[in-house]
Amino acid sequence: MNARKAVAGLLGVAATGAHALGADVFEVDLDDGGFVVAKHGPGRVAAEAWGLRWLGEPGCVAVPQVLAVDDRWLVTEQVEPGGPSRVAAERFGRGLADLHATGASAFGEGPADAWIGLAPMRNEAGAAWPGWFAEHRVRPYLREAVDRGLLAAGPFEAVLDRIAELAGPGEPPARLHGDLWSGNVLWDRHERVWLIDPAAHGGHRESDLAMLALFGCPHLDVVLAAYDEHRPLADGWRERVPLHQLFPLLVHVVLFGGGYARQATAAARAALG
Incomplete structure (x- = not known):
């Protein structure tokens, strides 16, 4: 399981590093200075990608954009963390x-x-x-x-x-x-x-x-x-x-x-x- 290589292949951009955020979830550094989130879940991520798109479609609540998905990996935009208010x-x-x-x-x-x-x-x-x-x-x-x-x-x-x-x-x-x-x-x-x-x-x-x-x-x-x-x-x-x-x-x-x-x-x- 290599999140950096998976992201590079799916997005067609250079990825310079990956840091685990949790089990099978990674923050991946892109060559242009940006970041994405990559989730590994063979057999599972396609349904999750569908759900993110379906929930984001009406524009009522913020949902990370799906950037790429295949049968093993889901790549989404990263959310900058803050605090509840x-x-x-x-x-x-x-x-x-x-x-x-x-x-x-x-x-x-x-x-x-x-x-x-x-x-x-x-x-x-x-x-x-x-x-x-x-x-x-x-x-x-x-x-x-x-x-x-x-x-x-x-x-x-x-x-x-x-x-x-x-x-x-x-x-x-x-x-x-x-x-x-x-x-x-x-x-x-x-x-x-x-x-x-x-x-x-x-x-x-x-x-x-x-x-x-x-x-x-x-x-x-x-x-x-x-x-x-x-x-x-x-x-x-x-x-x-x-x-x-x-x-x-x-x-x-x-x-x-x-x-x-x-x-x-x-x-x-x-x-x-």
Whole structure:
């Protein structure tokens, strides 16, 4: 794996060095003094590139430009890091609301074979969110977790039996980031928020907000207030946060096991009220 050579080949420019930013992610120095980010992910980066373009298309929230992609490498522009601020958080809340409102053709719009982190995520189109979420987001990871003896199915099956009742008012498909934890939210020096590493698909807008809350986000209260003021959320959305968190928590159970099984089970019980 050589990020410098990969970038040089994809962009057709000289690359002078590469520095690891994380597992399989590199900052690459270009001969002209610029920088790009290169991500290595055979079989995964094509879906991520699609997601970045899809999220960036409406221009509601800043998303790094895709500069090149092949079956192994994704090259994007670099974001100059800054610090979180209430001004940026308010803008982000409004921008995220607008992004969601641009919509999707269906629940499950997106590349058929996608990924959330290192877990495969299958996108199948659905017309109604409750059944789609149960079948294509919760059940695949629940089955694997149960088969591996990581947790008991009971509380989750109870949620799925009642999901039409628990889901709240019907909503049209939203244009989701899909993996919107705080590590995928970058704050730059110009009081802007950038979204990276998406598992983008058509889904329920409350799912992105529930993910933001799951692992914490700077100025989350400002983000949510600005969102709700700009494009009001349906009554009871706060009570539905645990329901929407079932998907990312089960993904974490499958990937990491341990305490996530307890956290996922607690969320299932909370979703039941």
